[in-house]
Amino acid sequence: MxxxxxxxxxxxxxxxxxxxxxxxxxxxxxxxxxxxxxxxxxxxxxxxxxxxxxxxxxxxxxxxxxxxxxxxxxxxxxxxxxxSGIKPRVVLLASKQAHCLSDLLYRWRSHELDCEIPAVLSNHDDLRGYVEWHGIAYHHLAVDPGNKDQHFAAVRERISDARADVIVLARYMQILPPELCAEYPARIINIHHSFLPSFVGARPYHQASERGVKLIGATCHYVTRELDAGPIIEQDVVRVNHHNTVEDMVRLGRDVEKMVLARGLRYHLEDRVLVHGNKTIVFA
Amino acid sequence: MxxxxxxxxxxxxxxxxxxxxxxxxxxxxxxxxxxxxxxxxxxxxxxxxxxxxxxxxxxxxxxxxxxxxxxxxxxxxxxxxxxSGIKPRVVLLASKQAHCLSDLLYRWRSHELDCEIPAVLSNHDDLRGYVEWHGIAYHHLAVDPGNKDQHFAAVRERISDARADVIVLARYMQILPPELCAEYPARIINIHHSFLPSFVGARPYHQASERGVKLIGATCHYVTRELDAGPIIEQDVVRVNHHNTVEDMVRLGRDVEKMVLARGLRYHLEDRVLVHGNKTIVFA
Amino acid sequence: MxxxxxxxxxxxxxxxxxxxxxxxxxxxxxxxxxxxxxxxxxxxxxxxxxxxxxxxxxxxxxxxxxxxxxxxxxxxxxxxxxxSGIKPRVVLLASKQAHCLSDLLYRWRSHELDCEIPAVLSNHDDLRGYVEWHGIAYHHLAVDPGNKDQHFAAVRERISDARADVIVLARYMQILPPELCAEYPARIINIHHSFLPSFVGARPYHQASERGVKLIGATCHYVTRELDAGPIIEQDVVRVNHHNTVEDMVRLGRDVEKMVLARGLRYHLEDRVLVHGNKTIVFA
Amino acid sequence: MxxxxxxxxxxxxxxxxxxxxxxxxxxxxxxxxxxxxxxxxxxxxxxxxxxxxxxxxxxxxxxxxxxxxxxxxxxxxxxxxxxSGIKPRVVLLASKQAHCLSDLLYRWRSHELDCEIPAVLSNHDDLRGYVEWHGIAYHHLAVDPGNKDQHFAAVRERISDARADVIVLARYMQILPPELCAEYPARIINIHHSFLPSFVGARPYHQASERGVKLIGATCHYVTRELDAGPIIEQDVVRVNHHNTVEDMVRLGRDVEKMVLARGLRYHLEDRVLVHGNKTIVFA
Missing domain, CATH: 3.30.70.260 (ACT domain)
Known part of the structure; x- marks a missing residue:
């Protein structure tokens, strides 16, 4: 290139x-x-x-x-x-689920994503072996439910140490504190499932199944103080039908999540995403 | 056939x-x-x-x-x-917008939809000429905002006179009274726009534009007492980007609405849709 | 506007x-x-x-x-x-099938397509009533298989009389002579079915069915001397499965044809399509 | 389960x-x-x-x-x-490209694909480390262009040693000899790029780019003696535009290839694919 x-x-x-x-x-x-x-x-x-x-x-x-x-x-x-010769530094935050992480690491090691990945942070130790095989540092930062501040302080320090330009929540499953969100405006990227219509509250896949939705989707967005309401970078859907159990829907959801996150991150790394108020202009 | x-x-x-x-x-x-x-x-x-x-x-x-x-x-x-030799009788309810109505009438006159259409009811007179050219009765039933009951009584009578098996709300833009919904369970089909995520309240296309959504969709569902929450028959989406104005989104929304409604109605007419609680099994 | x-x-x-x-x-x-x-x-x-x-x-x-x-x-x-204040003049060529024609006429009469339609030409008389209801001139120009030149001479004259800026082959089912193609470079728009992979020869839908394809599509392109090989303006696909008969596939193909043609024509009318060699740049 | x-x-x-x-x-x-x-x-x-x-x-x-x-x-x-308690044994054949292999191995190690993978065969040594990290045997079987028979004899032996139920050509880039194809009817699964229309001959992505196609796709099919003409299991497409270079199209093609192969293999492993002549019935 x-x-x-x-x-x-x-x-x-x-x-x-x-x-x-x-x-x-x-x-x-x-x-x-x-x-x-x-x-x-x-x-x-x-x-x-x-x-x-x-x-x-x-x-x-x-x-x-x-x-x-x-x-x-x-x-x-x-x-x-x-x-373009200076690669952005991307820190990945993960939990136990590997689909987004695996997909991003494949794209990184095959030079499809033009970035450095100095570290992966996780509140679980499950993915250590896989990440370390890539030669990437893995930091297990456990969450004490009674003292989440401690966890986030550690997260913040590791991100800072890694001199992160971008933070990707690759199914991290924790809600970042508002101060951390504010510290990295339009630089924290999240992926989450989406439905038409939305299902608010717990177990959205179960709700979607009970309503018999025919499409399930994923939304990649910048993280702001308001949960899951930040500017949307990319979205996509996959078709489901009554034969698909809740487990099938979760599995199909994983596929669309990993594709949408990879596209969204790529747009960001190539400086194609401009934020304007609560929306994005994506010069794709 | x-x-x-x-x-x-x-x-x-x-x-x-x-x-x-x-x-x-x-x-x-x-x-x-x-x-x-x-x-x-x-x-x-x-x-x-x-x-x-x-x-x-x-x-x-x-x-x-x-x-x-x-x-x-x-x-x-x-x-x-x-x-299959006895055609279901479909009554269409419309308002001013012609996209769904035109599409359904094309499918009816080209024998793609296997049904009778004894009547079109509308709260406006705009579409009379087009409907009557097809040899279909057009009933203009005006809505008096101060006395909606009168309108719905007339609607109900016309539907009954037409011996309707199915009622299609082809962008009818009025909320049917609960009693009418209850009278035709799983026999009233509606089409409405959908988004990921949903936007509650007025002017959803404007809200979607301000959030920068990348997909807009449509949902075809049976009408129940709870507004827009009945069993989903069919859904689809179309991709949009920042170049699309609210007007573009509305236009693209019309295209997906008419396709989704036509598919949903076809499934219904062929007895492919089974309702179970608040979901459907569609043997497509 | x-x-x-x-x-x-x-x-x-x-x-x-x-x-x-x-x-x-x-x-x-x-x-x-x-x-x-x-x-x-x-x-x-x-x-x-x-x-x-x-x-x-x-x-x-x-x-x-x-x-x-x-x-x-x-x-x-x-x-x-x-x-933008001077509307392009579009002449539609059709045969017996109404799906593309109906869809374009709906978009024209609802002011979605910003153009004049001075005339519809067809080698059959079937669609006369529908076209004339719109107040558009309908010219039935029969094809004598032994003397196609005569037909095309009449077509050419009518196009010229109508001062056409654009010619749309809305399922016209005749191959235009090379001279006529050359006379309107990048101004004749065609729609035809497409498959992955392509099926050369007669009855492509039957071939596609026998191969068990899972997607059928449509391609909107400018007409050049080489049949169906001109610059592509727009394409789309629809999913099929083994339950779909050849008739179903043809029907689903019609839906994707009419949508793709409408999008392609819209891009053309808004001067969004630039031809470069045998490809297009579409500023959509 | x-x-x-x-x-x-x-x-x-x-x-x-x-x-x-x-x-x-x-x-x-x-x-x-x-x-x-x-x-x-x-x-x-x-x-x-x-x-x-x-x-x-x-x-x-x-x-x-x-x-x-x-x-x-x-x-x-x-x-x-x-x-379902007896897992099918899947042998993967790869070359240098890792996208399909990585994706399948992720699905295998996360128990999404319910199979054994006793071995990966490749004509290059590039992917050894990654495969072996998973605890899967990696056999580098080099191809001598002057004596391909030797290579295929080794491939055949390894497949037999591994007691393979299914063979997946995960971007293997070699044409299997007809005898080998005949030995595993409806048990060798391939993935290849697809276009509307097809482009025959060398460098299809370049041809597709020169024609300005708007969709590129992938086809997952059973391998038969006739190259790339076996029964189709699954297909999908992704949208491209003039901004996409040939390299972009290849990259986007990789994404659709890996998704389509994963879906096709899953259908096969769950005994959902029935072959009939040159087509499939997929009970998905």
Whole structure:
């Protein structure tokens, strides 16, 4: 894969933004290989993502950032530019279920996911052998139900030690405390089952089975303080019928969960996901 | 299409049901062309649907019913047998939106849906010309918001006059009174939009857009006293992205609504849908 | 819907194209509401589509075209700009099957498809009443198998009389002569069934059934001289199983055909489809 | 999971088959928990699959087989009955690509696939470490292009040594010799990419990209002497667009391949797949 820079911008829409940005890049001789724009019609907020060949820019990113700052300021841009050569660091949080973890580790070791995985944290020790076979550190951080704060303090420390850019809840089954959510805005990714319609409360698969739903799905979203209500990155469904027991539905749900999480994480790692209020723009 | 009989049975499961029923049919020389069985593992309730060639049974259905009654009684069966040569009578209730109605009328006039449509009822007059071109009676029954009872009394009378076997709410946009729902159990079919997750309250498409959902869907279900909570017959979804405005989502929703309603109604007309508590078994 | 201009461009890729175009529009005070770019990595060919609010441009399109010509020339652009206020004229060619025709006419009369339909041509008279109810001219042009040239001469004349911008083969079931295909490049849209894998020769649904395929699909494509091998605009599939007879598969195939054709035509009418060699870029 | 027996039957259709079989089981006090019937309308061939609780049958399978033989003979049945407590032995053949292998091994070690995997054979040594971590024997059987017979002789011997019931070509990338295919009829399962339409010849993904296909798929089928033309067990597709490079399409193809293979193998292991001529009946 050739090395590229990914320039991601959002700002209030106005005439001339694209002209200014593309002119800036053109003057440097920059070669744009992928470009997405979008204006949200409700808020009139503008979003763009450019991929530029690294070898077409005559200096390093620090210099690019310094030079672009003036343009960015004049339009009130929120912006960043990332180097595809610097791999984001992803920490995975898991519990006992292996389907999402296994799938992500396969994609990582086959170089399909372009990231580092410095550590896996889990409140159980079950997956240690599998994770360590990959040469990845495994931290078993048990949960004392009477003192969850202790657990989360340990989680927080390990994440910090690992210098995580992204945290993936790969069926972690614990609710993160709000302060931790707030510390990593749009950087904690969760996957959970979804249904049409939703089933609130305990044992949603049983409720879905009792209602005879014909589709079960999964939603990949950023974690916010409000449980399972953060911006949606990706979703998908699988068809079920009356022959499928609750166990079948859970099994089919696992398949759609692992696929949706893998797609969502990939979009995030490639800087394709822009958050706007409680929704995402995904330049897929 | 060859004429067939559709025998549909449900009863508590026990050994010997299939043997008894298939032996009964075999002794008559009956030729089974399609067979479905299912036992619900939770309730241990048994369901079956047999399709038998009419010309393989040496007498008429009245005689069949009389002879089968003893077998049925001994197993405590709920059962019926329908003649494919007698078309069910479907009354459509519509409002202003034409997508479901148009699609169903196309399927009816091209003989894809095997039913009679004696009447279309609507609280608006907009669709009269289109319906009447098909040679179908159109009844405009206006809704007086201050006296909805009058409207529903008229609806009920028209349905009764039309000797409706099935009532389809093809985007009718009115909530039927509970008594009317109770009068036609598992015979009133509705279609409504669905999302993952659900959005309760007004303007669900706007809520879905603000949350950035990636899938929107439709659910076809039987109408019960509890609004939009009856047994689900069929569901499907369509993918959306941030480029889709609320208007686009509504438009894409219409497409999935009309397809899901047409499939659900077809299953019903072919006696493929068995209701069990609040779920359906669909022998599709 | 607000009136917009749709500027569609393709040319060899080089630095500065986006800068030049967006600068040109910005200087006019033009308000871009939708923007798509794409560079084909193999051919290094660049494609873009901008939607600009008509009321943000201080003069009419003739003036825009004159002023933009210089910029366009300097980059060797193929380009056009269309006014959403001028509806494209679509001529439908049909045979006996009504599913695609009915669906398109519903979308037209409900203003979902933004076009004129000046005429429907058919080699059979079956659909006359339905078409004429819509106030659309119906031309029955019979096919003499011994003299197909005569038929196609009549078709060509009617298309020309109707000043068609787009020709839709809505299950027309005749192979257009190469000269007619060449006369309307990327302006004749066809729909046909598709399978995985393909089944060459007669009765493909029977072949598919005998192979036990689990998916059947439909492909919407531009018509070129080579039968069914033109650039693909849209595709979709539907799931089938062993219970589905050949007749069921044909019926399910009709549903996916009509949906895929409607989506493909919509993309075309909104100038979202750019042809490049034998493929399309669809800015959906 | 409770232990069950799976009785699978096919024979020419006639009146009385279901009655005879269900009566036979009822007389034993057998408890049927799942039942599927199907008659192929073209060939008038009958298929059935019954799942019976093992603890409801008062003797072992040898006795069942002896007693059922007379009934089976009188109807000319092809039949077998399997014990869910005896796990089928699956040998995996792989090459360098790990996506299907990884996914199957995850499902095996999490007990989702109910089978033994005594060995993995490969013409490369790349996947040894991963396979051996699972405690599964890995045999590297190199291919000498000038003497493929030697390779296949070794493959055949290893399969035989492993007493394989099923052979899965998990992206094995070699064409099995016809004799080997004939030795394991309906017991060798392959996965390969599929497109609408098909692309014959080399580099199909490149061809598909050049044609601008919008869907790519995968087909899981039994291997027969005719390459990639055996009975189809399962298929699925994934949507692509012009932004997807050939590499993206290959990656997305891997995802659909692994899911389709896993589903197809599961159906096979549960005796849900009945082969009839060149098609399958899948009692899913």
């Amino acid at each position: 050739e090395r590229t820079y990914r320039l991601v911008i959002s700002c209030p829409d106005q005439a001339g933004i694209v002209a200014a940005v593309s002119d800036f890049i053109a003057r440097l001789g920059g070669w744009i290989t992928e470009a997405h724009h979008y204006t949200d019609p409700g808020s009139q907020w503008f979003f763009m993502r450019y991929v530029v060949r690294a070898d077409s820019i005559p200096f390093e990113l620090a210099e690019f950032r310094a030079r672009f700052a003036l343009t960015a300021q004049s339009f009130g841009m929120h912006w960043f530019i990332n180097d | 060859e004429r067939t009989y559709r025998l549909v049975i449900s009863c508590p499961d026990q050994a010997g049901i299939v043997a008894a029923v298939s032996d009964f049919i075999a002794r008559l020389g009956g030729w089974i062309t399609e067979a479905h069985h299912y036992t619900d593992p939770g309730s241990q309730w048994f369901f079956m649907r047999y399709v038998v060639r009419a010309d393989s049974i040496p007498f008429e259905l009245a005689e069949f019913r009389a002879r089968f009654a003893l077998t049925a009684q001994s197993f405590g069966m709920h059962w019926f047998i329908n003649d | 607000e009136r917009t201009y749709r500027l569609v461009i393709s040319c060899p890729d080089q630095a500065g194209i986006v800068a030049a175009v967006s600068d040109f529009i910005a200087r006019l005070g033009g308000w871009i509401t939708e923007a798509h770019h794409y560079t084909d990595p193999g051919s290094q060919w660049f494609f873009m589509r901008y939607v600009v609010r008509a009321d943000s441009i201080p003069f009419e399109l003739a003036e825009f075209r004159a002023r933009f010509a210089l910029t366009a020339q300097s980059f060797g652009m193929h380009w056009f700009i269309n006014d | 409770e232990r069950t027996y799976r009785l699978v039957i096919s024979c020419p259709d006639q009146a009385g088959i279901v009655a005879a079989v269900s009566d036979f089981i009822a007389r034993l006090g057998g408890w049927i928990t799942e039942a599927h019937h199907y008659t192929d309308p073209g060939s008038q061939w009958f298929f059935m699959r019954y799942v019976v609780r093992a603890d409801s049958i008062p003797f072992e399978l040898a006795e069942f087989r002896a007693r059922f033989a007379l009934t089976a003979q009188s109807f000319g049945m092809h039949w077998f009955i399997n014990d």
